[in-house]
Amino acid sequence: MLKILIPTVMLVVTTWNVRAKWLWPATLTHSLLISMLSLTWFAHTSETGWKSLNSYMATDLISTPLLVLSCWLLPIMILASQNHLSQEPANRQRTYISLLISLQIFLILAFSSTEIVLFFLMFEATLIPTLMIITRWGSQAERLNAGTYFLFYTLAGSLPLLVSILYIQTCAGTTSLLILHYAPALPMTSFADKLLWAGCLLAFLVKMPLYGIHLWLPKAHVEAPIAGSMVLAAVLLKLGGYGMMRIMVILEPLTKELCYPFIILALWGVIMTGSICLRQTDLKSLIAYSSVGHMGLVAAAILIQTPWSFTGALILMIAHGLTSSALFCLANTNYERTHSRTMLLARGLQAIFPLMASWWFLASLANLALPPLPNLMGELMIVTSLFNWSWFTLLLTGAGTLITAGYSLYMFLMTQRGPLPVHILGLEPSHSREHLLLTLHLLPLLLLIMKPELIWGWAI
Amino acid sequence: IIFIQLHLVLCNHLISSNFTQDQKSMKKKAVDALPGSSWSPVLINPNLPPERADIVIVGGGVIGWSIAYWLKQKERVRGGLRVIVVERDPTYSRASTVLSAGGIRQQFSLLENIHLSLASADFMRNINDHLFVLKEDPVDLQFNHSGYMFLANEQVAHIMEENYRTQRSAGAEVSLLSPTQVKEKFPWINTDGVALASYGLENEGWFDPWSLLNAFRRKAVSMGVVQCCGEVTGFKYKTNVVNSVDGEQMFIRRIQSVKVQMPNSLEYQPVECAIVVNAAGAFSGKLAEMLGIGSSPEDSIAGIPLPVEPRKRYIYVVHCPDGPGLDTPFLIDYSGVYFRREGLGGNYITGTSPEEDEEPDTSNLDVDHEFFVDKVWPSLAHRVPAFEKLKVTSAWAGFYDYNTFDQNGIIGVHPLINNMYFATGFSGHGLQQSPAVGRGVAELILDGNFRTLDLSGLSFRRILTQEPMLERNIV
Numbered sequence: 063m064l065k066i067l068i069p070t071v072m073l074v075v076t077t078w079n080v081r082a083k084w085l086w087p088a089t090l091t092h093s094l095l096i097s098m099l100s101l102t103w104f105a106h107t108s109e110t111g112w113k114s115l116n117s118y119m120a121t122d123l124i125s126t127p128l129l130v131l132s133c134w135l136l137p138i139m140i141l142a143s144q145n146h147l148s149q150e151p152a153n154r155q156r157t158y159i160s161l162l163i164s165l166q167i168f169l170i171l172a173f174s175s176t177e178i179v180l181f182f183l184m185f186e187a188t189l190i191p192t193l194m195i196i197t198r199w200g201s202q203a204e205r206l207n208a209g210t211y212f213l214f215y216t217l218a219g220s221l222p223l224l225v226s227i228l229y230i231q232t233c234a235g236t237t238s239l240l241i242l243h244y245a246p247a248l249p250m251t252s253f254a255d256k257l258l259w260a261g262c263l264l265a266f267l268v269k270m271p272l273y274g275i276h277l278w279l280p281k282a283h284v285e286a287p288i289a290g291s292m293v294l295a296a297v298l299l300k301l302g303g304y305g306m307m308r309i310m311v312i313l314e315p316l317t318k319e320l321c322y323p324f325i326i327l328a329l330w331g332v333i334m335t336g337s338i339c340l341r342q343t344d345l346k347s348l349i350a351y352s353s354v355g356h357m358g359l360v361a362a363a364i365l366i367q368t369p370w371s372f373t374g375a376l377i378l379m380i381a382h383g384l385t386s387s388a389l390f391c392l393a394n395t396n397y398e399r400t401h402s403r404t405m406l407l408a409r410g411l412q413a414i415f416p417l418m419a420s421w422w423f424l425a426s427l428a429n430l431a432l433p434p435l436p437n438l439m440g441e442l443m444i445v446t447s448l449f450n451w452s453w454f455t456l457l458l459t460g461a462g463t464l465i466t467a468g469y470s471l472y473m474f475l476m477t478q479r480g481p482l483p484v485h486i487l488g489l490e491p492s493h494s495r496e497h498l499l500l501t502l503h504l505l506p507l508l509l510l511i512m513k514p515e516l517i518w519g520w521a522i
Numbered sequence: 523i524i525f526i527q528l529h530l531v532l533c534n535h536l537i538s539s540n541f542t543q544d545q546k547s548m549k550k551k552a553v554d555a556l557p558g559s560s561w562s563p564v565l566i567n568p569n570l571p572p573e574r575a576d577i578v579i580v581g582g583g584v585i586g587w588s589i590a591y592w593l594k595q596k597e598r599v600r601g602g603l604r605v606i607v608v609e610r611d612p613t614y615s616r617a618s619t620v621l622s623a624g625g626i627r628q629q630f631s632l633l634e635n636i637h638l639s640l641a642s643a644d645f646m647r648n649i650n651d652h653l654f655v656l657k658e659d660p661v662d663l664q665f666n667h668s669g670y671m672f673l674a675n676e677q678v679a680h681i682m683e684e685n686y687r688t689q690r691s692a693g694a695e696v697s698l699l700s701p702t703q704v705k706e707k708f709p710w711i712n713t714d715g716v717a718l719a720s721y722g723l724e725n726e727g728w729f730d731p732w733s734l735l736n737a738f739r740r741k742a743v744s745m746g747v748v749q750c751c752g753e754v755t756g757f758k759y760k761t762n763v764v765n766s767v768d769g770e771q772m773f774i775r776r777i778q779s780v781k782v783q784m785p786n787s788l789e790y791q792p793v794e795c796a797i798v799v800n801a802a803g804a805f806s807g808k809l810a811e812m813l814g815i816g817s818s819p820e821d822s823i824a825g826i827p828l829p830v831e832p833r834k835r836y837i838y839v840v841h842c843p844d845g846p847g848l849d850t851p852f853l854i855d856y857s858g859v860y861f862r863r864e865g866l867g868g869n870y871i872t873g874t875s876p877e878e879d880e881e882p883d884t885s886n887l888d889v890d891h892e893f894f895v896d897k898v899w900p901s902l903a904h905r906v907p908a909f910e911k912l913k914v915t916s917a918w919a920g921f922y923d924y925n926t927f928d929q930n931g932i933i934g935v936h937p938l939i940n941n942m943y944f945a946t947g948f949s950g951h952g953l954q955q956s957p958a959v960g961r962g963v964a965e966l967i968l969d970g971n972f973r974t975l976d977l978s979g980l981s982f983r984r985i986l987t988q989e990p991m992l993e994r995n996i997v
Contacts, residue, residue: 201794202574343602400941401778402576402796404603406968481970485797488774488940490762 100133219268222261269302273331283350296383336465374443388503410482582609586801588960621920626954628694643725804832928990934981
């Protein structure tokens with residue numbers, strides 16, 4: 063564990079000490095080495111229990127995929143930010159990279175923490191670098207509004223969480239995840255315990271986001287620069303899912319009754335956000351709303367707490383992280399050339415960027431959960447387990463899947479097919495850096511078709 | 523005790539007077555700082571344009587606002603496009619639109635011009651179907667449908683006949699009149715020297731340009747177009763070097779942001795944008811120079827400047843109590859002198875185009891009254907004898923956005939600047955074609971090519987190939 067964390071901390075030192083000419087190659091190589099090292103976490107010999115154990119950090123089967131994803135994301139974020147930061151002075155570039163690295167450190171600590179308190183601290187700590195990235199390097203005046211929404215939605219949700227964690231500490235005597243599984247169940251009989259249940263879960267539901275408290279997400283995603291969007295979509299949303307998975311253990315047996323409104327909100331959110339996507343003109347906004355929809359499925363799956371649903375949720379989290387991040391990178395390639403996120407002004411791009419069109423195609427297909435990609439595996443397991451829980455959900459999830467396919471194809475056809483407007487003709491050609499970026503997103507996704515055992519948590 | 527009481531009263535008085543004042547100001551500050559008020563600790567100039575827009579239209583005349591309206595009309599989802607219109611003079615003191623005589627005619631020789639005017643006339647007749655804003659007054663253009671009448675002498679009568687055929691085939695309602703018919707219809711005309719007259723029966727006349735501009739602006743603003751008062755002083759662009767087929771090196775530019783400077787200030791805001799529309803009218807040439815159009819050696823494409831420059835034209839308001847009646851058309855003589863009725867009190871507007879070599883100075887909008895006495899009045903009085911007794915009550919001057927190449931509009935993209943669209947150079951008939959031009963440019967931007975009217979003949983290509991599309995019989 064420390065063999066990943068210490069190099070990541072030292073990456074900050076690297077950032078500030080290399081010469082400006084070598085800044086991007088050096089940080090890229092260093093972070094790629096770290097992510098290669100992180101792949102060793104996949105070597106789990108036991109199917110339950112914790113690996114890489116030390117007093118405060120450990121990995122187990124649901125945190126390992128998320129940890130590897132966040133380690134994988136750092137080199138990709140550095141690759142993606144290289145172009146738009148190239149005009150800034152060197153020290154500001156170093157600051158930006160340091161913010162990304164600090165985000166990485168907090169995420170590693172969060173996903174590998176064995177104490178709920180440490181997880182909560184890191185959960186909150188990730189807000190700070192993200193807020194800095196959005197409000198300082200975003201491109202529009204609305205980014206201040208976006209930062210405010212982002213910060214206060216999460217903070218408002220996590221204050222009850224803090225109180226709940228402290229209560230758990232006094233009640234159960236410990237907040238260590240290693241022990242809480244074996245602790246006697248908390249007496250959950252009074253109305254206050256229902257508030258405890260809500261308090262524990264609200265922060266994570268806001269972070270997921272649950273439809274209804276999702277308003278911060280489109281704003282934050284649209285206004286953030288590319289690295290901000292990528293890390294938000296790929297990993298920060300999964301913090302919510304992971305937190306929910308961890309804390310549901312101690313919240314039995316209340317979940318059976320109390321989860322109803324949230325499952326309904328989540329599934330209704332899938333349909334509503336899908337419909338909103340069909341009407342969007344802003345490309346990044348479309349991808350942001352599609353994130354809300356996918357994570358709604360994940361939220362519903364985690365709330366019903368069956369083995370298949372947990373597996374499906376985990377697979378979908380990883381697959382969605384890679385896909386959403388890839389889509390944001392593609393949208394950014396558009397934005398860097400035309401300086402506009404409006405889909406109406408950048409159409410018919412297949413004619414001038416054919417290879418980029420194939421990446422668009424793959425990413426759109428992944429978004430609409432085409433077999434045999436892991437997106438489908440996750441969605442199918444979630445839909446099946448939800449159907450088992452209640453047959454009625456099939457109407458919602460089925461309609462949701464249909465609308466998801468609709469807007470994914472709409473996004474692809476609007477940007478790639480159609481007449482090429484005259485003012486698009488002089489765009490600069492694709493950089494190989496951009497192709498590398500998308501390969502690094504889509505290759506793991508394709509490889510995971512072959513070995514989904516890596517990401518399906520506790521065995522089915 | 524009295525001393526203590528006095529002391530207390532005094533202290534109270536002092537404390538309360540300061541205290542209530544402080545309290546008031548603190549309250550005011552708190553009310554200001556509550557959410558929903560516009561106070562902020564960081565003072566940002568509220569007049570600055572937004573940092574990003576999709577389309578920046580440079581020039582807030584009737585063409586600019588028409589394009590803004592049509593862009594918003596054609597976006598398929600509300601709020602789908604961010605459009606801003608940048609105008610440096612909100613009083614429009616030197617803008618060609620409001621200083622125009624306001625006439626509209628279909629009597630051109632080029633098919634594109636005829637179609638543009640026809641479509642615009644149709645738009646203006648049904649203007650409240652297009653530009654009506656809820657809870658505001660309906661638009662009244664004061665469109666006088668009195669028609670235009672061109673008079674031709676022996677030498678140019680055949681051109682007039684050919685134009686007549688073109689106009690009829692395009693759908694314009696024009697009629698040819700012989701001199702006797704003209705005399706019958708309008709007894710106040712002296713038909714001496716007139717061989718043929720062409721009289722527009724429908725969709726021709728004049729209207730109030732200010733009303734049209736305001737109608738477009740009001741509607742566009744209600745649909746979400748941002749209006750910015752500022753001057754475009756520069757562009758930030760990216761240059762690509764391209765080797766053409768004949769080995770010539772071309773610099774293709776792509777605008778990344780527009781630098782908008784606030785009036786009377788050094789403060790500026792770079793507006794990042796995807797597309798820039800040059801609708802700056804008489805000053806479009808200067809705008810194009812900022813991008814390096816025309817600053818390269820003569821024999822390359824980059825050396826061809828945008829051939830639009832301001833040309834000053836005078837309009838004189840005359841009062842003649844026994845002048846032509848209410849049905850008088852917009853009369854244009856073959857000598858170039860024109861006049862039309864203005865209002866109902868016996869006032870008329872008149873003027874003429876000066877000779878090529880006698881173009882007035884364009885650094886100001888001062889009126890040369892000698893010009894009226896020397897050039898306008900003689901021909902005017904010859905054509906309409908009643909005008910021998912008239913009094914000039916007022917006069918003004920306005921700029922034509924004169925296309926020195928062929929005096930017709932330029933609509934389309936520049937070959938060397940990827941994302942700048944031009945809609946300029948209309949040389950005196952921009953106002954009457956503005957609704958259709960706006961629609962054409964919006965189709966070009968959003969649909970990729972023209973849909974309703976094919977205006978590809980007015981593109982930049984004719985300037986590159988040096989093939990002018992000249993009107994025969996121009997005013």
